[in-house]
Amino acid sequence: MPWDLSDRAVAITGASSGIGEATALLCARSGASVALAARRGDRIDALAERIEAEGGRAIAVPTDVSDEGEARAFVQRAHDELGPLDALINNAGVMLLGPVEGADTAQWRQMIEVNVLGLLYCTHAALPLMREQGSGHIVNVSSVAGRRAASGAAVYNLTKFGVNGFSEGLRQEAARSGVRVTVIEPGFVETELQGHNAGNERVAAGIDKMKEQLGAVLQADDIAEAIVYALAQPPHVTVAEVLVLPATQRT
Numbered sequence: 488m489p490w491d492l493s494d495r496a497v498a499i500t501g502a503s504s505g506i507g508e509a510t511a512l513l514c515a516r517s518g519a520s521v522a523l524a525a526r527r528g529d530r531i532d533a534l535a536e537r538i539e540a541e542g543g544r545a546i547a548v549p550t551d552v553s554d555e556g557e558a559r560a561f562v563q564r565a566h567d568e569l570g571p572l573d574a575l576i577n578n579a580g581v582m583l584l585g586p587v588e589g590a591d592t593a594q595w596r597q598m599i600e601v602n603v604l605g606l607l608y609c610t611h612a613a614l615p616l617m618r619e620q621g622s623g624h625i626v627n628v629s630s631v632a633g634r635r636a637a638s639g640a641a642v643y644n645l646t647k648f649g650v651n652g653f654s655e656g657l658r659q660e661a662a663r664s665g666v667r668v669t670v671i672e673p674g675f676v677e678t679e680l681q682g683h684n685a686g687n688e689r690v691a692a693g694i695d696k697m698k699e700q701l702g703a704v705l706q707a708d709d710i711a712e713a714i715v716y717a718l719a720q721p722p723h724v725t726v727a728e729v730l731v732l733p734a735t736q737r738t
């Protein structure tokens with residue numbers, strides 16, 4: 488067991504696939520109890536069963552994080568059933584790319600509601616619990632797209648730049664109450680995320696081309712390692728920001 492998260496309770500949003508699923512598995516294998524949130528209840532049920540079959544502890548809570556009530560209920564249930572809640576991993580996200588002009592504005596709302604508001608709702612629910620216990624850790628999964636903007640990604644950039652700014656402001660604010668904040672910025676990771684654009688042939692072709700040019704892209708496990716590294720640090724250490732890129736990714 489490379490990391491020791493024994494006796495920790497960790498809540499993870501977007502745990503039904505990709506980075507969230509890999510993070511849940513690595514947290515559980517490192518000794519943590521995990522609470523899993525996503526809309527696809529069958530996926531998180533199956534993951535919870537898998538974790539329990541391996542000897543871990545997991546609960547699955549079907550949740551749409553863009554619904555404030557559901558987001559808050561997830562965090563509270565994680566705390567009540569597994570807690571005290573040690574960590575919240577705000578990972579749920581969607582990436583819908585394309586030019587600003589002519590965009591389907593429903594896609595903008597979805598990105599802002601999930602990537603930004605969902606993260607804020609879960610954080611708002613977790614903070615008083617963590618302040619009361621004098622410790623806690625909030626990990627926000629942003630992106631390299633939170634540091635560098637690109638044509639065709641402007642609204643996704645807006646959400647992830649927002650996550651980066653919020654994370655740094657919150658890190659400074661929460662430090663007083665013993666709550667640590669980490670922002671994780673992955674580059675290209677092979678997950679279902681790119682498939683969110685399957686309906687837009689031009690965007691999908693651009694993503695395929697980028698992947699081909701990069702060669703070896705990251706796997707979800709690579710990001711799970713970075714998240715668990717941050718969680719496993721001793722209480723006097725905050726890993727504030729981690730940018731993880733495929734070795735070939737320049738922008």
Ligand code: NDP
Binds near residue numbers: 551676
């Ligand atoms: P996936 O598409 O595999 O995972 C996204 C997760 O978010 C799913 O579990 C999905 O679950 C969940 N989700 C989406 N909408 C909601 C919602 N309304 N409520 C609850 N959960 C929701 O992609 P990744 O694993 O790649 O993405 C995870 C995070 O990593 C995202 O924030 C993404 O922006 C970020 N990221 C990814 C990169 C990549 O290249 N893959 C690069 C940089 C950052 P469900 O559909 O079941 O609700």
